[in-house]
Amino acid sequence: MSFSSTLAAHRFGYGLSPEIASPKSVNAMLRALRGRDRAATQFALPPVSDVHALTAEFRRLQKVRRKALRAGRDDGPEQAAFDAFKKTSRPEISLWTVQGVLRRVWSEDGLRERLVDFWTDHFAARGKNYDFRTNEAHYAETAIRPYVSGKFADLLEAAVLHPMMLHFLDQNASVGPDSLFARRRPKQSRGLNENLAREILELHTLGVGGAYEQKDVRQLAKLLTGVRAEHDIELRFEPRRAEPGAETVLGRSYGGTERAELEDVQAVLRDLAVHPDTAGHLARKMAVHFVADAPDAEMVASMKAAFVNTDGDLSAMTEAMLRHPAAWQAARRNFKQPMTFLCSALRGLAVPVARMNALQGAGLQRYVGAPLRAMGQPLGKPLGPDGFSEADGHWLSPQGLAARLQWSLSAPVDLARPLPDPRRFVLDVLGEDVPKEVLFAAKAAESRREGVALVLMSPAFQRM
Amino acid sequence: MSKRLTRRNFLTQGAAIGCSVAASPLLTPVSFAAAPTDNRLVVIVLRGGLDGLDLLRPRQEALLPVLRPSLSAGNKGEIPLEGGFGLHPECAPLYPLWQAGQLAFVNAVSTPYRDKRSHFDGQDLLEAGIASIEGDGVRDGWLNRAIGGMKGVDVRTAYAIGAEPMLLSRGDAEITSWSPDVDFILSQQGVSLMQNTLRGDPEMSAAMATAMGLASQSGGGALDSADLEEAMDMMMNPTGKSARRAHVRVAEFAADRLREDARIACFSLGGWDTHFRQSNTLRAPLRRLVDTLLTLHNRMGAAAWQRTTVVAVTEFGRTAAENGTKGTDHGTGGAMVLAGGALRKSGVLGQWPGMDEAALYERRDLMPTDDVRRWMGWALRSSFGLERSVLETEVFPGIDLGDDPRLLA
Known part of the structure; x- marks a missing residue:
């Protein structure tokens, strides 16, 4: 049970290539991971601003077309322009997917690509309309990829406060029931949506077996009110939508200052990110993903300890896995996704x-x-x-x-x-x-x- | 693979449908079993948490407009059933079944699952049919155990549409998975070479043997390159009208098998997780349920339908009050739907707990007044004559079946 170059490629990369050398050692794997992200440069995505320009143009044409439809013109130049735009933009969007495939196929740092996939799946989110579907590649690129060997707290914040996640889990619509926003619109009776809060606790941090209860979900949902974002606008915080007063999550109080702040949300995420249940949940999930469905308990314990001792450093947890003999057991049991x-x-x-x-x-x-x-x-x-x-x-x-x-x-x-x-x-x-x-x-x-x-x-x- | 699932496996196995996401109708598994009886049972798992209070609107409750101002507004197209309950307008096409004595509902039922309100745990418990997934964990689904408890079951016909196994039908009794739509070609020599390479891997071997066996059955022997082209095209064109109507194809497939020798079928319908603007978002899944029931009814033929009971169950109900986004969040007590020519009569069943704050579970959800497993147990007993002791110890361990609700004629 020791390092093998072939096993490293199978288990921690995208397999062997006849044209790319496999990793020579655990040190080399870690060096590559902690070094420059070459694949992202070699197979680059366009800047996010390009995506936003594309979706803005889509919305503009859509609006014009709708107006024409209302005026009874359903087959006019507006429709043609809209169809033409969709047709010409499609190849560009599919090229982003191709770039992702090429990184996996041609990267010399397979571990990084596997980690990006692992964490993108951990923070699974997808677009429910054209705008957000178009943003999917960039969600992984900006909210996940830069953080896979950094602190989990940074990854957590980047992912759950990304417009994609706020859209996917209905956070944009959640409003504090006693917020200024809700009180000004009594007829609309706007209020809370628990979706994001529940998944943060159940999936992203503590895990379903973790030390939280329904009341924590509810309190976290209240604390999250005010957080929202549109597809092409940076995350923003609207105190008018925030539930007034402090909220208590896992026995600890957040907020309560006169004016609600984004910092209160960031504070609870930072605490959840380093909670021991989060460490246990993530260590086990990672071991299952990379090594075996029933992973070696000692390896999981050592990964958890590395996470706890470094306040949630993901490269330390990855290193603990790679340095444990159980990671190199010769029998390959995990079935490729x-x-x-x-x-x-x-x-x-x-x-x-x-x-x-x-x-x-x-x-x-x-x-x-x-x-x-x-x-x-x-x-x-x-x-x-x-x-x-x-x-x-x-x-x-x-x-x-x-x-x-x-x-x-x-x-x-x-x-x-x-x-x-x-x-x-x-x-x-x-x-x-x-x-x-x-x-x-x-x-x-x-x-x-x-x-x-x-x-x-x-x-x-x-x-x- | 070990038959015994760890809690961890269990969670990931069942975790197909997520919060606020309409499930892909393409990934709807369906399983069948044949048995020496004329009675038929169809179990539909409604994944995501059906809002029973919107399916059957309790108009007799003074608090309804207070708790659900937008959802209770307007009753155009709603069908008054009995006891003050109004059926959601989207279900109006089911009214002829109601009039014919072939449609019933049970209010305020739930599994023993409480408090954490996770879809994934809730669905696992619903499909496993046990009281708790803590501790030892479980290894199989209640329907599979029921089939194991039936005499003379011949599991000849067993399919699953979709790529994903369904826990409900999982276990020792042999039920495999297949979609009738995918086919492939490999020469006879290729097949025997592959059998050889897979020999050391029993799990892959078994799965591939099933795939090959079923493929050659439906394909009728060797395929030529034209067949391959056709099969590829079918596989490569999953969009379009046929994909959108996948639930109807599942129901048609089920009806055809049930008309012949299959006696038990199960599959799932998703899209019930209506956190947001429920007056819009609940319509599509209800329409799919309506389409499914009517397709079974229309296609199975009168004789088979007369012996059929359809049971549709969900992992939990939803909050008594609507949330701040005109939807509802995860709750506890919910509704189950029964249909079929085998029913004794139509009706709104179950003990209604009321919606006053004190009557709600945790002052939040409809209080469950009965265990949904008891009703599923009676559906099994009435359809297939399973012994009470088998149902209470093996199929739904620890449940007390209580009095016979006399579901079937």
């Missing part, structure tokens, strides 16, 4: 950057979007705020495997040119520990296509 499976296959096939970039909307849908949906993990679309399942059994369904097989039989032929010889490919993706049955299948397959598919469908490739 669909996105990990698909990207590690593309990585093993060394699908060229230009080939991926050439996939416009329909191609991306055909080779990535639709197959992921069939495998049960629609791209960037977790069903709920709890993200995708960590349980291997969840993904090991007949239907899910059928979809993986179908992709393995059809996509590599089109994407990897030329399709590699299965006898070479099996060594490219499985390295030195290739099981003899898989080696045999790669040699005995009746076509390259089937040979590659059999390698991709082998337990040695599917498990990490």
Whole structure:
């Protein structure tokens, strides 16, 4: 049970690549993680201001079109302009998804990409309208990615106070029942929405088994009133919407000054971020995600201790995992999630950057979007705020495997040119520990296509 | 995979539907079992927390307009049933079933789940059919245990639409998952090579064997490249009209199987988590429920429908009062829906607790006056003759079935 370069690629990255060297040591992995984010530069997203310009133009055209519709013109130039805009902006938006795939396929720092995916899923949020759907890539880019090796408190604040999360969990509409805003509009009877408060406690910090009760949910919901944001405006705090008075969460009082402040919300988030239940919840979840569904208890304890001792430093917790012998147990039990499976296959096939970039909307849908949906993990679309399942059994369904097989039989032929010889490919993706049955299948397959598919469908490739 | 679920597995297994998100109708699992009886049972899990107080509006309650000013405003299209309860206008197409004695509701029921009001825990408990998920945890779903307790069950037909297993039907009795829409091609040699590579991995092996078996059944042997193209197109085009009507396809698929030899079916419908502007957001999920019930009724044929009981249950009800965003938050006591030609008569059942502040649970939610498992237990006993002792110890351990509510004719 010691470090292995191949195991590091399988378990803490997106697998082996015939063109990129695997990590040489735990120190090298940590150095890369704590160093510059090269992949984000190499496969860059446009600045957020571009996204906002796009959505602003969309809304403008939409408004014009609605006006025309009301005037009884349903097939006029307004409609045409709106349709044309949607059509021309789509390839640009799908290019952002391609950049994300390329980072996973071509990064030399696979651990960083896996951590970004892990924490993006932990803070699962998705757009419920065009504006926010268009912002999804940038949510991960600005609220998650910069923080994956920093303090959890910073990540927590960036994620839960991001406009995407406030939109997704209805926080924008929540108003203190006794706030100035509500009192001025008695007929509208505006008030609280508990959604964000509940998920912060249940999912993002303490965990459902954590030390909180319904009254804490309620109090936190009250404390959160006043926090809101629109898609293209920075987070803002509106004291007029805030519930007056102090709130008590987990026995501690927040706020209560004459004028409610965003600092009160930040204070409770900072306390929740370093709570021992949060440490336990996150350590276990991370160990389950990276190592095994039933992780070594000592490893989890050491990760939790690292988190607690550093006031929630995520790179310390990651380091504690990587330095624990249990992280390097040879038996690979975790079953890859669909996105990990698909990207590690593309990585093993060394699908060229230009080939991926050439996939416009329909191609991306055909080779990535639709197959992921069939495998049960629609791209960037977790069903709920709890993200995708960590349980291997969840993904090991007949239907899910059928979809993986179908992709393995059809996509590599089109994407990897030329399709590699299965006898070479099996060594490219499985390295030195290739099981003899898989080696045999790669040699005995009746076509390259089937040979590659059999390698991709082998337990040695599917498990990490 | 170990049959015994840890609490951790349990949480992640059941965690399909989140707060404030309409569930994807594409990911709706459905399972079937055949049995030597003519009676049929359909269990629908309404994920997200159905607001029973909006489904059946208690117009007899003086406090209703006070607690729910926007939700109780206007009753256009609402159908007065009995005891003062008005059925949500979106459910009007179900009125013929009510008149025919084939639609009933039970008010103020819940699982034993209390206080934390998490969807994920609530749904796990509802599907597991046990009193608590603390301690040992559980390993399977109540419907699966019920099938295990039935004599002469032949589980020939077992499918699930969607990529995700459903806890309700999970356990020792064999029920597998399949969607009739996905197919693939691999040569005979490829199949045997794969069997060899998967041999050392029993879980993958079993899942793939099921996939292959079912695929060759529905595909009728070897596929050529034209079939592959067609299958790919089907898989690659999940948007459009057919996806939006996925719930109808699930119901049609269920009706067809139940008309033949399947006797038990279960699936889920999502979208009930109406935190925001409920007068709008509850309409779509109600319409899906209506479509589902009517599709089962219309497609199953009179003879099969006469022997059918449909039970729709949810993980919890919602707050008695509307929240500050004209929606409702997670609550406790809720409503269950019963339908089918096998019902003895229509009615609004259950013991109504009232909505005065003192009558509410934690002065917040409708007080549960009965355990939803008791009603599901009687539906099982009346449909399939399961022994009372089996129901009280194995299917719903620790429950007291009490008096027979005489649900079926």
